[in-house]
Amino acid sequence: MKIPLLDLTRQYMAIKEEIDAAIQRVLASGRFILGPEVEAFEKEVAAYCGVKHAIGVASGTDALLLSLRALGIGPGDGVIVPSFTFFATAGAVVNVGATPVFVDIDPKTFNIDPESVRKVLENPPVTRHPSRVTIKAIIPVHLYGQPADMDPILEIAQRHGLRVIEDAAQAHDAECKGRRV
Secondary structure (H helix, E strand, O other): OOOOOOOOHHHHHHOHHHHHHHHHHHHHHOOOOOHHHHHHHHHHHHHHHOOOOOOOOOOHHHHHHHHHHHOOOOOOEEEEEEOOOOOHHHHHHHHOOOEEEEEOEOOOOOOEOHHHHHHHHHOOOEOOOOOEOEEEEEOOEOEOOEOOOHHHHHHHHHHHOOEEOOEOOOOOOOEEOOEEO
C-alpha cells in the first residue's frame, strides 16, 4: 500500500465548486499569468492578513527565494534556519548562494529555539572557507499551524541588525498575540 506524502483530495473536495469556477474564469479569460484572478486573490489575502500588500507567487519556496533576493542576501551571507523544517527553507537559502545556519528547535513546539539563535550569533559557524559567514537574516518557520515565538526572535534580530523572513507556508490561518503570522 502506497501512502502519499501529501493528499489534498479531501481539502479540494470541500471547496471543489469554488476552485473549479475560478479555473474556468482563468481559462475563459486566457490570462494564465497575473490577471484579475490573481489580483483579487492578492487583495483578499492582504485583507485577511491585515497587511497592505500580498504578492501571489508559484509556491512557498518561491516566496522565500524572492524575499531573500529582495533583501540582497547571497554568497558570503548566512541565514539562520531551524534544523527541523521542510527542505525548502534551507533550499531557498542555498539557491541564492547563501549558507544556511542551522539552529535547534524547541522540543515542545518543534519551532525555532530563540536561545539556540542567541548561541549561534555569539559564536558564528566557520564555513568550508577559512572565514566565517556573515549572518544577515533569520527564517523562523511557523510549523504545523503553530506560530514560532516571535517576540524574542524579533528582539534578537533587532539587536544584531538582522532581517526576519517568516515562513508561514504551513500556518496561513495562525495567529500570535492577535496578529496573523
